[in-house]
Amino acid sequence: MKTVSGGVCAAKGFKAAGIHCGIRKNKDKNDLSMIVSDCPASAAAVYTQNLVKGAPILVTKQHLQNGKAQAVICNSGNANTCNANGIEIAEQMSRLAADELHISSENVIVASTGVIGQPLVIDPIAAGIPLLVSRLSDSGSHEAALGIMTTDTEIKEVAVEFEIDGRICHLGGIAKGSGMIHPNMATMLVFLTTDVAISPEMLKKALSTDIQGTFNMLSIDGDTSTNDMVSVMANGLAGNAVIDREDDRFAVFMQALNSVTVYLCRAIAGDGEGATKMLECIVTGADDLATARTVAKSVICSSLLKAAMFGADANWGRVLCAIGYSGAKVDVNRIDVAFRSCKGTIPVCKDGSGIDFSEEEAKEILLQKDIEILVSLGDGDFSAKAWGCDLTYDYVKINGDYRT
């Protein structure tokens, strides 16, 4: 899949912008973003399964019932969650954006991210929207990506180019997410755009299928946020015949979607709060897909393993331990474990028991930034990947005093 620049504006007919409107104290930090399609688009989203849901989640769910959307408005610095007037504020945000864009507020996806339980004042948003709309451009993806960041330290933006019906198509996205990341249906905030023509039903199917193996396999700290959302808008401007069934063209679209979502998963994992390393657990030889996924996710979530990876300590017993309490039915006596990075691969466990290995070699492998934990279950043909990061002093520091 060919990577291109432009992020959410790589697809034809999408513009974006991000500004500082005053929700955050730091004037150098964008806190309000917008993405707009020239025409109404097929739209789908998946949301957090946390019972406590941010008000914007509830409003967006309502707006997307007809499978159509044309714009995204998103603020950072305040999650608009657990506030008595949350729904009202989220609806005001939608309406103010819609009025300025001369579209229906039903076609607006609204999102918020930041601290929970502090009232979100509408005034800076209301004052900022005209400026935000005036800044919309097809090179605005970067500013929009900046506007949705909280404790993120790196911009997460990607786009790919592919062909359907002989037409050049694009799919791009921006994402944020650094802490409170343990998505259950979706991750923190991911906005995807594409110019592919696809029906709302098939778009929903593509997204719902994809996230099972991508954002749902990502964990920074085991805490499922109240405001998770992945949305996708497909405006059809690539000019292909509408994808309305599971044919070869749908497969190409799924492939494009997956290449973008996996890229964003890895970017979010590597930029986890306080992280110094990106961890990827690759499970092979499982009896079924559910087992492979359960094992991979359990390994990536272990606080003990995450701390060991921070210390570049090849403490593989913690991998076995995490597999054991995962709930997956596996034969412990067939498990092999190895660690891999750009410096090589080192097997540490064979058939469920430790084997001799060079601690020095293991240390050199584990001192790298991207670490793979290879788990072979020796049972069947299914495999899965999960992404996470190490547990560091800085994670504690960031979250010991997040609100000030």
Added chain:
Amino acid sequence: MKTVSGGVCAAKGFKAAGIHCGIRKNKDKNDLSMIVSDCPASAAAVYTQNLVKGAPILVTKQHLQNGKAQAVICNSGNANTCNANGIEIAEQMSRLAADELHISSENVIVASTGVIGQPLVIDPIAAGIPLLVSRLSDSGSHEAALGIMTTDTEIKEVAVEFEIDGRICHLGGIAKGSGMIHPNMATMLVFLTTDVAISPEMLKKALSTDIQGTFNMLSIDGDTSTNDMVSVMANGLAGNAVIDREDDRFAVFMQALNSVTVYLCRAIAGDGEGATKMLECIVTGADDLATARTVAKSVICSSLLKAAMFGADANWGRVLCAIGYSGAKVDVNRIDVAFRSCKGTIPVCKDGSGIDFSEEEAKEILLQKDIEILVSLGDGDFSAKAWGCDLTYDYVKINGDYRT
């Protein structure tokens, strides 16, 4: 319940000892412990539900099938888990202890704790057992408690005195557990002794019932160990008529058991790896017990809340977030949250939304060592407690390089 001294030797007819035999490099640290009853005792144990089980767990399970035991042998410094010859070594440990005590090896409870996946050499244990047996005394509980500690910084030891059938009875215990603590049926290692006369069946029932609300409600880091075990031996030397049904005397025994297990839970939580605070989440107003327990445990397990407590930051949104992803069916709009310590109580959330509170007052309350997180669900009459600790720099430090 009257607290007395003596730990596992408070009950009549129990002796204990702990020595350094050479499994650990540090010669000042005990690494081998023994507890012995003068006569065979009713015995019961609960074990980790981790699919990967330490070899000693498998051997002990076998030995306790007849509901009888007379001695405990336990080493620290090596978990004897994920080793090809693990079972063999655990059986050797039992046999060596039994031979020296002139009892059947079937009556030995064997346990190991420490690093996973490194072969446990029998030699220092074999050489140490005669010395260990020679040191057995009714004042040996303290040395035995020292011998089972790993990253623990404080001794966990307690005993109570109570009356059944006009006889003075005792129940005491020692425990260890600091990291990899998220018990599922049991906690790291807890050894209980009592001189009450009780049938193996009723002892098993008492223990299995009690741990649901005690050790299963404890979490340091979400990692369920491979070697968790809580065992209890009841030698009947108090002279009461054998408890063999759920009568008033069983209720008194349950109360004594609960007072000892709750004490040990709080001690383990407060001494969690790197912990500066003991956290207790008290959930009231639940529709049923399962809901109360699920909510309490989810709150105590949240990495984000644990880090906030380390920073004495009243970030109550993380309490709501953890309740929301717990899986419990609750009405979010009825949830009240408050923080409490010896400095007072401060309500921070009413009916699912934030309320005004003094950050200074909250800070003073949260700077204390023992913090209670009060959650009222407003639905029914059930309540539960769960115990944990804050997430600190030192947790990361301890686990970043545990093996060296």
